[in-house]
Amino acid sequence: MRTTVITAVITASEYEVVTAVSTTANRQPTKLHEFHPGPVDHVRTDARFPGCCGKSGKHADPPPSRSRRRNTAAWQTRRPPIQRLCPVCPPGTITRVGNRREDMEQASWVPSSVDLDRPSAARMYDYYLGGSHNFAVDREAAQSVEQIFPGMAGAARANRSFLRRAVRYLLAQGIDQFLDLGSGIPTVGNVHEIAQQSTANAKVVYVDVEPVAVAHSTALLADNPDATAIQADVRDPDSVLDNDKVRAMLDFTRPIGLLMVAVLHFVPDADNPEKAVARYRAALPRGSYLAISHGSLEGIHADGLGDSERIKAIYRRTDSPLAFRSREEVAAFFTDLDVVPPGVVPLSEWHADSADAYISAYVGVGRKP
Structure with a gap:
């Protein structure tokens, strides 16, 4: 969520x-x-x-x-x-x-750049989580997905639950500044809410390419001097890392928590996500952490693979087509990092603290030595 x-x-x-x-x-x-x-x-x-x-x-x-x-x-x-x-x-x-x-x-x-005739993956996700910042075209696409996979809303909430657990874990390791890539539309329990409840002056930067997500994030954070949002494409690391707001908010001489939750499965192989993630890893100071959740088809029964193709076909109509990856491919994003226990595992197995709905996804958190 x-x-x-x-x-x-x-x-x-x-x-x-x-x-x-x-x-x-x-x-x-x-x-x-x-x-x-x-x-x-x-x-x-x-x-x-x-x-x-x-x-x-x-x-x-x-x-x-x-x-x-x-x-x-x-x-x-x-x-x-x-x-x-x-x-x-x-x-x-x-x-x-x-x-x-x-x-x-x-x-x-509504920003003039928003195409009201094309669904957005970010706004569909907002719909799954019960948000209200989505349009008719998004709801129609999301409802089509739910007809194929009725548990989509529960899966979205399970993913948000992992985000919450990951942020709390990083806070416990002393991380007090976060870069949230592909943050989506503001919803209940944002990163800054979790972080600043524990650490009053925790810094958070949200990054998304979706104009509606950025517009609402900016409005939500208007009175919060320790959090901001920028519009940028996560596939272009330099546009994020060299952004003035990012550099002003985050201290790159101290450890940072980099969050890539439910974003990389919207980056196709043609856009070379491995290279983009490597650029982000290189920019992180020592002692920083990277948290990832990523959709996968592994573990899905053969009878369900046809449904997955139908869901992928729906997302091909959006600005962010789906690209599911294996556990091995997800683990490769943590190259040169020390993956913390329990490793790269199914989402429900990572520091579970509630009975979340099953979601076919791998997650992990790695520390830069």
Whole structure:
């Protein structure tokens, strides 16, 4: 997809919060209403900001009647104005994720570079984790994957669980600065939340090529001087390592925790991921750590290989096609590093602390001697 989790995921139903401007004389000019607009999927809410992202946990008012809707200025427009209740959510964000393409796609904050007709692996991952920063095209692709593999959401959560365990392990080894490559869209239990709960001044840099991920990371971290986000392609290490924000936030004379969680299986062989990872390893100071999780087809029954090909076909429509690798290929990413026990192992076997869903992936953590 964590401790310091104050974000709840609601998947059963969802309501938009709109500013309803009454046209009836002698009434208050505005009033919040929650109404059920049609087919829905999910929404996130943050306990720090009641009403965050469109739902506070209880309904302030019943759905307005049809006659009341007709007399409400908000209903006389195609897209009602949205009450901004959360400082993280950009103005104009509609967090309901239904079937109409007039939700987040129409929000003014969406970067112009976003192709709304092409699914994004990062936004699909956000959908699996119960996030709301995804578009109709992403949901359609993600739901197609779930029809083939109904456990995809559980697998995504299991992967986030590994991220949490890896960060805590690195903190215990004295690491207090992190470079998170392919960080994705902000969701519950981000690296900076875990790290800064343990070490107040821990530094974190998030890196992603997805504009939506970077936009929301930047908004989330606006008041956090010890964390930042940049837009860069992890396949181009120099664009990351030479970035001014990275150099300003991280001290490359001290050990760094490099996180490549659920990112390398989106780098095809043609892009030479081994060379890119070697460049990152070379840039790390002695005593640094590299944490990797990577999807694999090993361990999947022969009957399931056909389903895997169907899933790969769906991801070929995205900006990040899948490239599954063997345990031996994943272990090669740790060349010249001391892999810590229990080694490169199935995800569920690495310092397990909960009953996570099974995921066909290998993980490992290595230290630079």
